[in-house]
Amino acid sequence: MKVSHRWFLAALLLVGTLSLGAVFLSYYSHFPGAFINSHEKWGQFGDFVGGTANPILAFFTFVGVLWTISLTYDLRKDQQTEAKKSELHKVIDLLHNEIDTLLDKPINIPKGLDISGHENKASFREMSKYDLPNVFLNGMDAENPDHFNRLWHLFVMLRTYLTMYQCMAGDKNLSDYYRISYFRAVKRIEKMDNAMMDTATVSFFEEKRDLDFGFTAQDKALK
Numbered sequence: 001m002k003v004s005h006r007w008f009l010a011a012l013l014l015v016g017t018l019s020l021g022a023v024f025l026s027y028y029s030h031f032p033g034a035f036i037n038s039h040e041k042w043g044q045f046g047d048f049v050g051g052t053a054n055p056i057l058a059f060f061t062f063v064g065v066l067w068t069i070s071l072t073y074d075l076r077k078d079q080q081t082e083a084k085k086s087e088l089h090k091v092i093d094l095l096h097n098e099i100d101t102l103l104d105k106p107i108n109i110p111k112g113l114d115i116s117g118h119e120n121k122a123s124f125r126e127m128s129k130y131d132l133p134n135v136f137l138n139g140m141d142a143e144n145p146d147h148f149n150r151l152w153h154l155f156v157m158l159r160t161y162l163t164m165y166q167c168m169a170g171d172k173n174l175s176d177y178y179r180i181s182y183f184r185a186v187k188r189i190e191k192m193d194n195a196m197m198d199t200a201t202v203s204f205f206e207e208k209r210d211l212d213f214g215f216t217a218q219d220k221a222l223k
Helices: 005-030 039-104 134-143 145-169 173-190 199-205 217-221
Strands: 106-108 121-123
Touching (some): 039 145, 173 199
Antiparallel strands (some): 106 121
16 A cells, blocks of 8 residues: 655654654753753763764665655656556557448448448448348458458457556446447457457457446347
8 A cells, every 4th residue: 555655754754853852852861960051061962962863864864765766666657557558548549440430431232131221332330230130241241351351350459458458547447438339340240250250359349238338228139
């Protein structure tokens, strides 16, 4: 558990003050009596206080230096962590933009599939709204193989970077947002004959499907 530097400095000051007080009390308890008019006693008093207090003060100074070094290290570590989180967030944003571009890009509609308002081409996002039979999904993959290979590769990369960000930030909110956003598309592609498909990515995007977490009833029923 990290201790606030203000509390530490206050404790250090208190202990140092009490230590100096103990030095004075120790002298007076062993050598009682007035010595104001005695130069010799003033010298002896100074030697005693200096010889006793200086090592104590030096020790606390050393402790303070160590604490400063520790604070500097923690600050640099936090800055490095924030920088890494920022870089991961930038990569995730880039993947998000590229995935959205591919999801909205018009692709060939398999023969026999009637998409309302579209003839030969429609976006995969639009087609994912329908409960498409496997025969049409496989046909779609055959018509646009590079498109879906690239899209699936991006989902795998997105899962990897979201997992890294989640471990570093200790926050699942960003991962959960993309789970809800892309769950349907991932499950549609899972049905295709896609050699790049992996179960880890599918499991990642459907992790919270059975919870009341923003998934629609249709999403929860999707196999």
